[in-house]
């Protein structure tokens with residue numbers, strides 16, 4: 001009798017515990033992702049084909065360039081207001097000196113066009129709360145600086161005129177707004193943050209209404225508890241913005257679900273139109289992107305997005321930047337390079353040089369970057385494959401020529417290479433030496449390969465047998 005009752009107690013206990021555990025795993029989320037898999041509309045297809053983009057961080061922080069009284073801030077220059085050696089009064093009055101005498105949005109847009117970027121993400125308001133457009137909802141804007149110009153409008157108009165799509169960076173975290181909260185611990189916190197959420201909605205509405213050419217919003221400053229506790233609000237706000245601006249593209253850094261998860265909701269689905277977590281890092285393999293759209297945002301120096309008087313450590317060469325671009329496109333993403341204009345509105349000479357050199361390469365080789373996707377072929381040491389979307393063309397972007405000058409090519413299953421030639425010499429077919437069932441060597445003509453270059457592989461179905469067919473022979 002005792003044994004039986006003990007058994008029934010244990011059984012009841014285990015049912016209770018498993019019930020509680022399963023209660024923590026939500027079956028259906030109210031405020032999680034509303035779509036599984038990639039967006040399939042034309043706006044997102046355009047975004048997917050960009051290949052290369054430009055990021056621009058510009059604002060009051062640019063005045064300091066990471067330095068104050070001869071001392072350098074040991075962090076990202078656009079965070080200098082948070083430096084313990086920066087008296088708030090000094091930073092918060094600095095906007096009265098913001099007067100970029102050499103700012104010329106058309107020049108910026110032409111440099112970007114020459115570089116070959118297809119989209120730009122521009123800082124409308126960074127964490128410091130200073131607005132580069134004349135917002136009606138705060139005095140802390142460009143309208144009350146000596147500059148007075150509507151910088152956002154000039155950038156949107158100039159880049160759009162050059163055929164470069166514009167995305168607006170917006171920081172939710174706003175150090176200047178007294179209603180901003182890092183966390184919601186008290187009733188007062190919640191009352192203030194309700195005001196802050198309304199302020200945020202109003203500013204985003206005015207950005208989309210005043211700059212309707214905008215293709216998307218790049219959100220930042222959404223990692224604090226106050227925002228993570230506002231999952232329902234972020235969901236409602238995202239749906240409101242997309243209703244206000246059909247086709248709008250918003251990445252995964254915006255939303256939180258009702259459990260405070262960001263980027264990926266409690267059921268493991270990405271919230272947002274693309275993964276926005278690849279910041280200064282690139283996925284190693286295609287598996288790492290989990291079938292999502294994504295882009296990588298990258299600084300030229302090791303870190304730091306706003307103008308920095310001194311670039312600490314290593315800054316990337318043009319070839320490194322081209323290789324990162326090829327690497328991102330080869331894994332189905334876009335590569336976005338950041339520029340930090342100086343307070344006067346001009347760029348550092350290193351940035352101008354990189355834009356020029358990258359542009360010279362892109363002018364010749366952009367077929368392997370624009371409207372290309374993951375090819376699914378086995379990666380080889382010589383470089384990266386990209387595949388032209390909706391065409392039987394695979395590109396080899398070659399960075400490392402082996403001493404043998406033989407480049408190994410192993411097409412994906414049931415794909416044959418019909419023809420191979422240098423992108424710059426389509427009339428001269430390259431010889432393909434069959435190695436075994438599924439690989440070939442392309443023998444490069446003897447030459448000095450000083451620059452990365454592209455080989456075009458025209459493909460067709462057939463050829464390589466499947467494993468079970470092989471087994472029969």
Ligand SMILES: C[C@@H]1O/C(=N\OC(=O)Nc2ccccc2)[C@@H](O)[C@H](O)[C@@H]1O
Nearest residue numbers: 076078079220221223277278279297305
């Ligand atoms: C693009 C950068 O974005 C930021 N922060 O990004 C992140 O916090 N990134 C992040 C954090 C954790 C994981 C992955 C990315 C900003 O603070 C910075 O000033 C710059 O605007």
